[in-house]
Amino acid sequence: MTQKFKNIELEDYVDEAIFDIQDRDDTVLTMFSGNGAPTIRFEDQVWNDVSNKILKRYNGSLWETIIDYSEEYVSKVRTESQFQPINSTLSTYSETVVSGMGILNTSLVPLSYFFRDTLLPDFANGIGLKALAYKSKISTSDIADSIIANSKLNPSIIDTPVFQVGDCIPSMNNSVKDGCVKLSTNASTIYTVGASASGSTYKGEQYKNLFRYVVANLNLPIYTSTGILTTKSGWWEDDWRANKRAKLPHIDLPEANVPSNITVTSGSGVELTITKSAYYELTICGGGGGGAAMGSGTNGHQAACSGASGGGFKGIIILNEGDVIQYTVGSGGAKGKENASDSGNPNQGGAGGTSNVKLGRGAVTRTDLVTCTGGGGGRAWWRSGYTIPTGGSATVHRGNEFVSISVNTNGANGVGGANSNLMSVNGPFGDSYGKGGSAQAWANYTTTTQNGGSGYFALKYIAPKEYGTTDETVKSALDKLYSSITYFMKC
Numbered sequence: 216m217t218q219k220f221k222n223i224e225l226e227d228y229v230d231e232a233i234f235d236i237q238d239r240d241d242t243v244l245t246m247f248s249g250n251g252a253p254t255i256r257f258e259d260q261v262w263n264d265v266s267n268k269i270l271k272r273y274n275g276s277l278w279e280t281i282i283d284y285s286e287e288y289v290s291k292v293r294t295e296s297q298f299q300p301i302n303s304t305l306s307t308y309s310e311t312v313v314s315g316m317g318i319l320n321t322s323l324v325p326l327s328y329f330f331r332d333t334l335l336p337d338f339a340n341g342i343g344l345k346a347l348a349y350k351s352k353i354s355t356s357d358i359a360d361s362i363i364a365n366s367k368l369n370p371s372i373i374d375t376p377v378f379q380v381g382d383c384i385p386s387m388n389n390s391v392k393d394g395c396v397k398l399s400t401n402a403s404t405i406y407t408v409g410a411s412a413s414g415s416t417y418k419g420e421q422y423k424n425l426f427r428y429v430v431a432n433l434n435l436p437i438y439t440s441t442g443i444l445t446t447k448s449g450w451w452e453d454d455w456r457a458n459k460r461a462k463l464p465h466i467d468l469p470e471a472n473v474p475s476n477i478t479v480t481s482g483s484g485v486e487l488t489i490t491k492s493a494y495y496e497l498t499i500c501g502g503g504g505g506g507a508a509m510g511s512g513t514n515g516h517q518a519a520c521s522g523a524s525g526g527g528f529k530g531i532i533i534l535n536e537g538d539v540i541q542y543t544v545g546s547g548g549a550k551g552k553e554n555a556s557d558s559g560n561p562n563q564g565g566a567g568g569t570s571n572v573k574l575g576r577g578a579v580t581r582t583d584l585v586t587c588t589g590g591g592g593g594r595a596w597w598r599s600g601y602t603i604p605t606g607g608s609a610t611v612h613r614g615n616e617f618v619s620i621s622v623n624t625n626g627a628n629g630v631g632g633a634n635s636n637l638m639s640v641n642g643p644f645g646d647s648y649g650k651g652g653s654a655q656a657w658a659n660y661t662t663t664t665q666n667g668g669s670g671y672f673a674l675k676y677i678a679p680k681e682y683g684t685t686d687e688t689v690k691s692a693l694d695k696l697y698s699s700i701t702y703f704m705k706c
Contacts, residue, residue: 252278378705381428383466385700395703396425399465402472407460408706413440415460417706425706426461427451435462466702469679470694476676480648480669482544486581487674489538494618494677494685497532499572500587500643501525501607503667504629505548505564506652507593520602520631520638522548522564522651522667523590526609527643530585530620533680540674541573541581547667548592550652564592564652567607570670574616583612590626590640590667593654604629606640607649618685627651642668 221235247253248263260273261281268285271278347353378384384395396417399406408422408429409415417425429435430451439445440458448454454461474491504522525545534540545568552563567589575581591604606626611617622643629651630638640651650668678690 380424380705381432382705383464384703384705386703387700389701392703395705396422396463398463398702398704400468400471400698400702402465402467404465406463406465407438408463409440409460410455410458413458413460414442416463422706423455425704426455429461429463430454433464435464437461463704468697469681470697474676476674478671478673479542479544480671481546482542482672485542487540487542489534489536489540491676492535492680493533494680494682495532495534496529496673496675496677497572497585498527498529498644498671498673498675499542499570499585500527500649500671501570501626502545502547502567502589502670503626503640503642503649503651504567504590504592504604505550505667506639506654506664507564507595507631508551508654508664519595519654520593520604520629521640521654522567522593523604523606523629524626524640524642524651524668525567525570525589525607525649525670526587526625527622527649528585528587528609528611528620528624529622529644530611530617531677531685532617535576535680537576539575539581541575542672543569543571544672545570545587545589545670547650547669548589548652550664550666551593551595563594564604564664564667566590566592566604567649567651567667568670569607570672572672574613584616585612586610587649587670589670590649590651591629592667593629593631593652603631604651606651609643630654639665642671644671 221238223232223235223239227235247261248265250264250266252264253260253262256273258273258275262271262273262278264271264278268283269280270282270284272281273279347357350357378394383398384392386392396406396408406417407413407415408417408426410423410426411419415422430437430447436444437447437454438460440460442460445459448457472491474489474493477487479485503524506521507519548565548567550564569586569588571586572584573581574584587609588607590607593604594602606628608625609623611620611623614620624643626643626649627640630640631654639653642649647668648671652665652667654664677685682690682693684690
């Protein structure tokens with residue numbers, strides 16, 4: 216016996232096909248009937264469970280019973296003893312003989328009389344139709360206005376309009392929608408509504424209810440019939456008769472009103488109010504330390520250090536409209552004095568300044584968000600035993616505010632060595648921001664020392680908050696989707 220339910224192809228040889236058919240017959244016996252369920256299963260497969268005497272069908276992941284032939288056949292004796300006894304009344308009706316217009320049992324009752332005298336009155340009075348029950352067709356004139364309350368109607372019956380005056384309706388259909396006006400999706404495009412002589416975008420008696428709704432409920436500008444901004448009167452109908460134009464609302468698309476990106480290299484305690492809730496990329500670094508000068512002394516020619524770079528940070532944050540960002544950008548450290556005879560502290564470069572960002576929400580006091588300190592200034596060999604300056608640190612004070620952080624690094628330490636040429640340390644982002652100033656070279660000690668690079672603050676708009684992602688592909692798809700939607704207002 217076999218359980219190979221083979222496919223028969225048109226190209227098969229006859230003798231081979233016959234053997235395959237025989238295998239299929241055997242498969243039916245072994246696979247579709249037996250004590251155990253088939254191991255190979257497919258939808259709507261039928262299996263005769265001979266152990267339990269049940270014919271089953273495979274549906275999804277379950278065997279469903281089709282026929283249960285395990286019970287004995289039902290006999291009249293068993294029916295009378297185990298099931299509901301025979302009802303004498305039903306038995307009487309089962310013996311009724313239909314003859315002509317009536318039902319014949321012990322007497323003849325014409326159907327027309329039965330319908331007129333018994334069935335129809337019961338039907339009419341029982342459900343309250345009364346005279347309507349005798350009509351072959353019911354028209355609207357049979358039912359007076361307002362006599363059927365809404366509570367008596369089936370819940371599936373709509374007894375109020377789906378859209379009412381003032382409802383806004385988004386639609387993928389850009390064509391005209393009866394009973395509605397299109398709304399602008401651009402703040403610079405103004406649509407108005409008013410009477411026939413108002414000169415409005417939508418004018419005429421059919422827009423009177425919309426005019427009333429807008430003037431009474433929305434705090435929007437109103438114009439004269441010549442388009443000059445004016446004020447509302449005490450009653451909307453006076454404005455209508457005066458042919459004023461009421462401004463309709465416009466719909467701001469999520470990608471509209473994109474704020475300008477900000478990049479600054481100076482500023483202390485500057486506050487910036489967020490105008491759009493969105494994802495932003497925040498970048499900040501501290502100032503770089505100034506380079507050391509070797510000086511003209513005997514030991515001054517031995518070695519010198521460049522300044523260290525400031526710490527750096529870059530991350531994505533969600534800011535809401537009305538949030539306040541306060542930033543301070545640290546300046547670069549001054550270069551060391553180039554001659555030992557110069558006043559001040561010869562040879563040693565100044566430390567870079569600290570950059571800081573604070574965040575305030577509503578009336579909450581601004582608190583530290585990220586701080587990046589500046590790098591240390593470079594030193595000549597004879598100053599404090601030729602100390603290598605340390606790079607600035609980067610500290611995130613409120614890490615839970617950020618969606619992601621891509622850079623959070625301390626600055627690099629200064630570079631130094633005997634008889635060096637120009638030595639400098641790149642800033643945390645590989646550019647001049649926060650860069651450590653070069654030390655003075657051996658051959659030209661009076662001209663090559665450099666100041667440290669300035670710190671840096673940048674806030675870059677990424678995507679609307681409503682999108683819930685910064686993925687550029689998803690953002691582009693959502694931009695396209697929203698721009699294809701037309702918005703209507705019911706009038």
